[in-house]
Amino acid sequence: xxxxxxxxxxxxxxxxxxxxxxxxxxxxxxxxxxxxxxxxxxxxxxxxxxxxxxxxxxxxxxxxxxxxxxxxxxxxxxxxxxxxxxxxxxxxxxxxxxxxxxxxxxxxxxxxxxxxxxxxxxxxxxxxxxxxxxxxxxxxxxxxxxxxxxxxxxxxxxxxxxxxxxxxxxxxxxxxxxxxxxxxxxxxxxxxxxxxxxxxxxxxxxxxxxxxxxxxxxxxxxxxxxxxxxxxxxxxxxxxxxxxxxxxxxxxxxxxxxxxxxxxxxxxxxxxxxxx
Ligand SMILES: [Fe+2]
Numbered sequence: 001x002x003x004x005x006x007x008x009x010x011x012x013x014x015x016x017x018x019x020x021x022x023x024x025x026x027x028x029x030x031x032x033x034x035x036x037x038x039x040x041x042x043x044x045x046x047x048x049x050x051x052x053x054x055x056x057x058x059x060x061x062x063x064x065x066x067x068x069x070x071x072x073x074x075x076x077x078x079x080x081x082x083x084x085x086x087x088x089x090x091x092x093x094x095x096x097x098x099x100x101x102x103x104x105x106x107x108x109x110x111x112x113x114x115x116x117x118x119x120x121x122x123x124x125x126x127x128x129x130x131x132x133x134x135x136x137x138x139x140x141x142x143x144x145x146x147x148x149x150x151x152x153x154x155x156x157x158x159x160x161x162x163x164x165x166x167x168x169x170x171x172x173x174x175x176x177x178x179x180x181x182x183x184x185x186x187x188x189x190x191x192x193x194x195x196x197x198x199x200x201x202x203x204x205x206x207x208x209x210x211x212x213x214x215x216x217x218x219x220x221x222x223x224x225x226x227x228x229x230x231x232x233x234x235x236x237x238x239x240x241x242x243x244x245x246x247x248x249x250x251x252x253x254x255x256x257x258x259x260x261x262x263x264x265x266x267x268x269x270x271x272x273x274x275x276x
Contacts, residue, residue: 003031007039011138012249013232014039020047029060032243036061036116041133041232041244048239049120051080054267061243062115062269067106073176081266083119085258093258095160095177097167102134102222102250103200105268107158108180112271117251118243121236123263125256132226132233137196137248139225140187151197154186155207156218162204183207184275188247191273196248197221198275225250247271 004017016035022028036042049057058064068077085096106113119131140148159181161170170178184198186206199221206214225231233254234242244251246268256262 001025001027001031003028005035008043009229009232011230012039012133012135013041013043013234015043015045017045020049020053023053023057024060033061036243036245040135040137040249041234041242043234044241044243046237046239047241049241051265054118054120054241054265055079057241058118058267058269065111065114065268065270067114067117067266067268073174079267083264083266084262085256086261086263087258092174094164094168094172098164098201099251099253100255101163101166101201102226102252103163103202104136104198104250105246106271107184107198107200107202108160108163108182110182112274114246114268115271116243116269117246118241118267118269120241120265121238122265123261124236124238125260125262127260128254128256129260129262130233130235130254131242132231132252132254133244134225134231134250135196135248136199136225136250137194138230139221139227140195140197142230143224148187151187154209155183156186156198156203157181157183157205157207158202159204160202163201165201188275194248197225199225200250222250 001022006015008014014035018028032042055064066077066079068081083096083099085093104113105117160173160177164173186198188196188198199218203218205211206217
């Protein structure tokens with residue numbers, strides 16, 4: 001089995017080439033999991049996976065989870081979620097427009113956030129549509145000790161309504177999404193001692209801080225995390241597949257025209273642990 005790796009930045013991103021006939025081979029799965037742990041974002045250039053192959057690769061890397069089916073009333077959501085603003089295909093435009101802003105997936109339910117999310121490019125937008133990733137692990141590690149100490153113990157309320165605050169009022173969301181929220185520590189400490197920030201557009205307020213203090217701190221941490229050393233912008237080519245470690249990275253998409261028909265197919269892998 002041959003796996004070729006090209007590192008994009010020390011803190012985040014690697015291109016990985018492998019033969020898709022090897023999907024399901026345990027040796028490949030182990031190698032890809034190790035690369036994901038190390039590089040946070042893996043790009044499989046122009047691999048051209050079918051939905052069945054994407055599901056097989058997802059299953060090979062962990063326990064598949066249907067993020068949309070966690071929303072009350074959406075238990076029958078498709079296994080492969082279509083991320084698009086095309087009105088014919090997706091009726092959750094407000095929710096998808098929220099992806100234009102830095103976020104982590106799955107922070108507004110009591111289910112552990114997905115370990116990883118996978119996207120395949122099915123149709124590109126002629127302008128915009130690049131996906132950006134930022135390492136919340138590298139960002140935390142580089143904070144001065146004094147600031148790290150100030151963040152310790154803070155708890156953040158994450159809501160769906162906050163994630164669409166730049167897009168629409170809460171009334172535009174369906175009722176099930178409107179009520180979704182969860183409280184997480186601002187700093188996530190893994191059993192192995194590695195720490196990362198838990199921030200992004202879903203972060204609404206911080207317990208015990210005034211709203212100006214909380215929003216200013218959250219905005220500063222976002223700016224810090226998005227700096228070039230810790231982030232990577234992926235310019236998609238048709239057939240590209242990207243998987244990222246959702247537990248230590250933010251992501252967002254560069255705005256694109258809804259009528260472009262841009263279409264990404266999404267699957268996700270269940271988280272192993274709650275934020276702690
Ligand atoms: Fe997302």
